Amino acid sequence: MKKSYQKPVARNQRAVLFISLFLVTGYWFLVSSPFSYASSKTSDILAAIPVQHEGRVKPFESFARESVLAVTGKETYDGRSATEVVWRWIAEPSVSSGRPMIPVAYKPFQREFSLSLIGGRASPEIVLNLPAFMDKAQAAFDRQSKKEMLSMEEKKRLEIYHHAFVFREIASGSVPGFIPNPEDPRIAWMPSQGMAAEEGEKALAQYFPVEKVTAAARSYSGLIQELRKNFDSEASQRAAESFRTHLSGLLDSRGISLDQKVLTTERMYNRLHPFAWAWKFYLASVLLGLAMLLFTKDFARASFIPGIRRLDFTPLLFFFAGFAIHFYGFYLRCVVAGRPPVTNMYESIIWVSWAVVLFSVILFAVYRARLIPMTSAAVATLALLIAESFPVVLAPTIAPLVPVLRSNLWLSVHVLTITLSYGAFALAWGLGHGVVFSFAFQPEKEETHRALSQYLYRALQIGVILLAAGTVLGGVWANYSWGRFWGWDPKETWALIALLGYLAVLHGRFAGWLSVFGTAVGSVVAFLGVLMAWYGVNFVLAQGLHSYGFGGGGLPYVAAAVLADLAVLGGAVVVYRSRKHEVGNFSSPKII
C-alpha cells in the first residue's frame, strides 16, 4: 500500500530537505525563546519578593505583570521586564506619571484628550487631572455603585480611569502589601507607603522588633535612591538584595513563614511560559507532518516517508513534547492557584486545547493513524495562539474565586466535564475539516474517507457523552448551589443547544438526510453552538447567573474567524460538488 503513494524523489534529496527543515525549526525555537526581553539582575532579585495583592500572595513579578497589563493594556512596556517597569513607577512616581502609557482607543475620548495624547496614549497625570474627564468618571462611578446600567461611553470612561487608578495606587505606594500583620493574617499587608514614612515605622514597631523595622525601612529608602540613580548598577543590585534580606528578616522575627514552594512554583510558571512553548511544539509537529505529506499522497495511512523510517517519528516527538509541556504548565497553574484552573476564558482555552490533544492521543492509541495527532496539534496551536495573543480580553491573571465557585468538588466535576466535551468537539471540528478536504481534494480515496469519518464519529460520540454528562452535572451543581436543577440560564441553555446541534447532525445521518460529507460539514457547523456556549454567552449575551466569567471584547475577531472558516468550508463544498460531477462514478458519498 505504502509504495503506491511514493513519489519518485531521490531518497537522499528527501533527507536533505527534511533535515534542513528540522534545522530551521530548531533555529526558530531558539530565537523565539520567552527570555527575549532585557532582564537585569536587579529586577531578578526584586521579582522574587513575595507581596500580597488582590487577595493572594504572589511573587512581585506576577503582581508587576498584572499591573503593567492593567495600566498599559500590553504585556511589556518600554521593552523592559514588568518588574523593572513597576519598580521604576515606585521609585520615580512623578516622572513616570507624566509618561503616555494609558491607551485611549475610544474615539470620543480621543477628542476629549485631543493634544495630550501621544501615540494614542495618555499619561496617568493627565487622566487624573483633567476635570472634564474626571467629573464624568465620578458620575459614572456613582451610577455604577447604584447598579444603574452604564452606557458604552461610561464603561469606557471607567476603564480609562481604572488604568490611571491602578498606576496611582502603585506610584503612591498603596499597593502591593509587603509586610503581613503578625496578629491577623486576614488583614491587608502593609504597603511600601508605610515603610517610607516615619509614622508607618512607628506603627510597625508595635508588631516587629524596632531595630528590624528601622533596618527594613532604611534598606527600602536606600533601594529607592539607588533605583533612581541607575536601575542596573551594582549598587542597585546590592540595595535590592539588602531590601529583600531585611524584609524577610522582618517577617522571620515574628515567625511568619510563607509557603516558599508555591512562590517558587509561580516564579517557575512565569519564567517558563509553558503554553507559549506548547504551541510552538505543536506547530512544529504540524509543519513537519505537512512537509512529510509532500512526499506521500496518502492522507491517513501510517508511514509518511517510506524508506526513511527513522525520521518518521519526529512530528510525533514534537507533538508529545508539546503535550507534556502543556500538561506541566497546567499542573504548575493548578499548584499556584490552588484549584483547577478553569474559571475564566484564558484558563478554559488552555484546558480545552489540552483536552483536544488528550482525546487525539486516545484515538491515536486505538487507530494508530498519525493524522489524528496532527489534526489535534493544528487545533491546539490555533487555540493556544489565541489564548496567548489577547491578554486584555482573556485575562491570564490568576485571581481568587467568587463565593459561588468556591466548592472545589462540584466546580471541578461540572466544569471539567463540560470543557472536556468542548475539547472533543474541537477535535471533531478539526477532523470534520479533514473529512471535508479529503472528499473535496482526493475524492477517489474511499479507504481514507472511511477511516477518517470513523475517527470523526468517535470524537463526536466522546463529545456527546461528556457534554450530556457535564450539562446534567451542571444541573446537579445548580440544584445544590442555587436551588434549582434547570433555570434556563443562558450558559446552560446554550450548552443544551450545542448538544442538540450535534444530536441533530447525528440523527440527520441516521435518517439518511445527510451524507457522510454532509455530516462532516454539519459537525464543523455544529461547533458554532459550542463557540456560542463557551465564548458567546459570556462575551456576546453577557447575561445571567454565570456572570463571574463575563468580559467583553474580541467579538469582531471571533466573528471574522468564524466567517472565514465557513467560507473555506463553503469553498470545499463547491469543489466537492463540481468534482463529483466531473468524476461522476466514485462510489462513496450520498448527496449532501
Add this chain to the structure above:
Amino acid sequence: MIRQSEHFPTESACLLQNAEAAPRQRLPRRAAYAVFKFFASVKLAVIVLLTLMVVLAAGTFVESYHGTDAARILIYQSPWFALVLVILGMNLAAAALDRLPWQKKHSGFVITHLGIILILVGSLMTQRMMIDGQMVIAEGETASKIALAGAPLLYLFSEDLNRDWLFELKKEPFAWHGRRQIGKEPLPFSLHLIADYPKARMTEEIEACADGPAAIQVSLHNSFVNEKRWLIENDPALGEIQVGPAKLKFAGELLKDTPAAAPAPDTGYLEFQFEKSRINIPLAANLKLPAKFTLNGTPYQATLERLLKHAVVQGAQLMEDKASAGDPPKNPAAELTLEGDGLRERHTVFAKFPDFPTLHGMKPSAAGVRIFYRLPDSSGPMAKSHELRFVRQAPSEENPSGLVYQIKTGEQIKNGNVRLSEEVSTGWMNLTFRADRFYPHAKIKKNFTPEPGLSTSENVFPAIKVELEKDGERREVWLREAAREKIKLGAGEFHLVYGQKQIPAGFRLELKDFRIENYPGTNNPASFESDVKLKDDAHGVVKETTISMNKPLAYRGFHIYQSGYSLQEGQPETSIFSVGRDPGVPVKYLGAIIVVGGIITMFYTRRFSLHSGKLP
C-alpha cells in the same frame, strides 16, 4: 442511495406505505398506526431538535435584551414551548417502541430515550409542584412565610366595610398600559389595572397643596458640593439629611443656645463602631485621665488611660517622643481599656492609622467593636457638630414667611431670616446655601417611569397603577411593590398593597448571625454565611445550623439556600434565602443518570459506521 424522498414524509405518504404493509387492517387502526409511525420517525426527531435549538437560542437573546422574566414568560413557560417538549417526548417514546422487540444493539438507544423521557417527566413535575420562593430575614428576626417568585398579588382592605380582598395578577413581560378589570366576582367597587411596569423607576417630586407639612428647597454650594435638596418639616425621611460634613434639618423648634462648658480647643473624639451602633465620645482638652465613659446601648464601658501626641515605641512601650513637641501632633494615639460583659480588652488607637487593629497581641475584639481616634481636622460627621436648621415661626412684618435659619458651628449659633434666592455663607468650608423655594404646605408626589427589563438599579421596583371606583368617585393610584398605600374614596378609606404571594413555610426560621468573609486584604467576599435556628412547632423540631453558599439546609423536602444578603447603613444585616421544594428533582436525576449510562452503552454496543450510514 437515499431510501425515501428527500422531503419530510407527510402523513399521507406514511399511510400509503403502511397500507401496503397491512392492507387488511381497518382504517382507524391504519390511521393510528400511521400516526404512530409519524411520531417514531427519525426525521421528526431532527425537526424537533432543530426547532428546539431555534426557540432556545431565541430565548437567550430575549433574555439578553429584555431580562430573565421576559424570556420566561414569553418562551420557557409558554404553552407552545410545552407543546414542543410534549412532541419531543412522544417522538422519543414512539421511536423506542417502534424498534420492538428490542435486540442487544438497541440497548443504548432505548436506555437513552427512556432517560430523556424521565427528565421531561421530572420537568413537568417541577413545573406543576415546585415551590420556589424567598425568605428575607434580618439579624435577630424570625420568618415563617415564603414569598413566592412570579406570583404577584394585590391586597385590598376597606376600612368602612371592614373587609379585605386578595387578587392574583398576571406577570407581564414588558411595561403594559391599558385597562383591565381586576376581580371577577361582584364587588362593592370596581377595580381596574391601568399600568403594570415589571421594572419602574420612582422619582419623587414635592408639590404645593392645600394642607400638609411645610417644605423648603435648599441649594448647597462649594467647590466640592453642588446640590439641591428638599427638606420637609419633621418628616421622618426628609426632615433631617446629612450633606457632606453637615446636618440639615427642618424642625419644629429652635436650637437652644447651650452655654459651652469649656470653649477649649477641640481635641477630637473617639469613635466606637459596634455591629449595630456607633458611639462618639468627644475628648475635651482638659479631660482628666484616666477617664471613664459608659457606652450607651452596649454592655461595655471604656476607660481612657493615656492620650499621646507624638507616640513612639521604645522597647516594647508606647511613649511620648521627647524630641518632638508642640503642634501639630506627629502621631496621636489613645490607650484605653474596654470592660464589661465578662471581657477586658486593652486597645491602642492611632489616629493616623485607622486601619491598624487596635488590640495588641490578640485577635479582633471579642466585643466586635472597631475603635477610631478622630482628630479635629478629620471630617467625620461629629468632627464638629455642624448643623443648618430651618424653623417656621409666626409670620411677622419683616419676615412674612416666618421662616428662620440657624447655623450651628461647634457651639456657636447664628440666626437669620430666610429670604428666597439669597446666598448665605455657612462659614464651613466655603459652603453657601440658598433657599430656592418654600411651600407652606406640600406633599410628595411619586412618579413612575418604566425601565428596561435588564435594569439592575437599586432604585427600580415592580409597580402597578390601579383605578378604584366607588359610588361614582374614581381614583388612580400607583402601587410600588411591598409599599402600602392609603386612598380616600367617598366616605371610606382603602388600603392597598401590591406584593408577592406568600405561603406558610411550615416552620420558623430565625437568623442569629450573618457573616461575610473577605479575601485577605480585599473587599471581595470569599464567602458569606448565616447561623440560623429552625423551629418546627408541629413536629417539635429545633435545628441550629449554618447555611452558606454551596451548603444549604435541607428540611422536610425544602432546601434553604444562602442566595444573597443586604447590608445597608443604619439597618441590621439581612440575609436573603431562597427556599425551594422540587419533587421533580429525583426523577430528573434518575433520568440524567440513565441518559449518561445509555450514551456510554451506545459507545460500546452500537457499531454505527458514519461512512456507510448504517448499523452493520
